[in-house]
Amino acid sequence: MNQSTTVVQSSHDETPAKTDVRTLCVGVVGLGHMGSAFARNLIAHGYRTLVFDRNRSKREACNGAEPVAAIGDLVPCDVVFSSLPNDDVLSALTEGERGLLATLKKGAIHISTSTVSPEIARRLASLHALAGQGYVASPVLGNPDLATARKVFFMVAGSSEHLATAVPVLEGLGQHVFFMGNDPGHANLMKLAANVMIATTLESMGETLALLRKGGISAETGFEVLTNSLFDSKVHKAYGGKILKEQYRPAGMVVPLALKDMRLALTEAESSSARQISPGAPTMKEEIQPCSTPTCHAPTTSTTMANCRTDLPI
Template sequence: MDKRIGFIGLGAMGTAMAANLVAAGYDVTVWNRSPGPVELLVAAGARPAADLEEVFGTGTVLSMLANDDVVEERLLDPALLAGAPEGAVHVNMATVSVELAKRATALHAEHGVGYLAAPVFGRVPVAEAGQLNVLAAGPDELVERLRPVFDVLGKRTWPLGTQPHQANIVKIIGNYLLATAIQSLSEAVSLAEKAGVDANDLVELLTGSLFPGPVYSGYGKLIADREYEPAGFTATLGLKDVNLAMNAAAGLDVPLPFGEIVRESLHEALANGQADQDWASIAEVQRRRARS
């Protein structure tokens, strides 16, 4: 495939992903609202874009923006899409709603631009190592066209259907399960502490026997040690993703009773000034409840 790639959205995840593409020999044109990450990547060999039109001019665009509103504002612009070259494709790697994914699919098709959803599982260190899990959905030929790019970014690409929103719903489900795991860990730790059991001993036991793996061990340690900064994933973003899950479920008439509990905890965390802490900090909400 053409080695030219445009990359939009250089937060911590986007910067790591774009840097890996540069290192792999791709001719990467980058755009970001703030200049710092652009300068960093240009120093590594990327090209700065004057505007989004220049990024779309590469013909292959990856975007990693924060939420539905930013994607809508920046990328769902009919004029921007109409100006893209023939055969252009946009790969949206953000965690967005099912509704936005469907609107984006229709709008891109209207203007002759291919559209894929490819959200990822993995935090910044995983992105830096090129070990993400890439959840890809959209036309099969576009998934195959982008597979070499995905292979640079991740350890495995998971095709999940021919409709882009199918990848988004799976990403939302994954984050929902993480949220419920954090909530259950928070409850377990608060119960153990109230009974005089050391939280680290509990987490070590559980993750060394019943619940091995990175989710319980990683979040369990954060909760036991009360280490929520710097945040790997903020409580604000956690609430956004739980809301995405709740909205998607409501659209399909699927009840998510645990979701209501987690959403309440996240709302309380934000009300208590924990918005920028790791979403594992909902454990402090549970600890406060346990003391009352």
């Protein structure tokens, strides 16, 4: 189960020294596709693993773990992973009356793998620090299949002291760890930027294949030419291949979560005055609009309207 894992550091920060984590008790909060994959791999690595999800069946389905009925039962944990859908859920399970802040012992570390706003990452880091706890932002690049195979990428940020404990645990769950510095918000901003790239690639591949098909060139031929020349990235090949084969289900990410990520990226761009677009070019807000088809809320443009789906092949 050994992985070739690299920690990449920024030019102004030193990679934290690693600590022996073999005796750690680890918790996982949120047993969706990603969280359950992390939990199974933690168990396989020999960690004592406590798991919590509001859905009892998900807790009990995690073989080898110790299911707990409430966040408050995670007291023994030295490290707790959270894999949650949005800012509101992360805030509720962390800052609530019986949340992680009130539960974790001093010195324990909260590792958030959720795709959330840089703002909440910074706020939770401050609150954990006041409680004598640690917070490491560690969003993930990769789908549930890659998480199961320990092939995801982690982007981590936090204090060197907390990273010294968190990084060795993360190394066993993925193939590469990128160190983004001390500001936890930077890890989440990097994740949002990557998701913008994925979303725009999905859109461009879909529209390009539709253009070729309507012009008399088979989508298969177009895909072969594109992905074996200038557009040979993993994203183009993997996601473009699913579009080509119309493999939309099971979806790795449902549309509401994808739209949430785009809105977070747009909010961050506007708040930091970082958005720079050519005059007359459509903005992200104009490009990504819900489909007008009844019961469908897929992000789409006029050229993809006819092929809209309620989920994404991520």
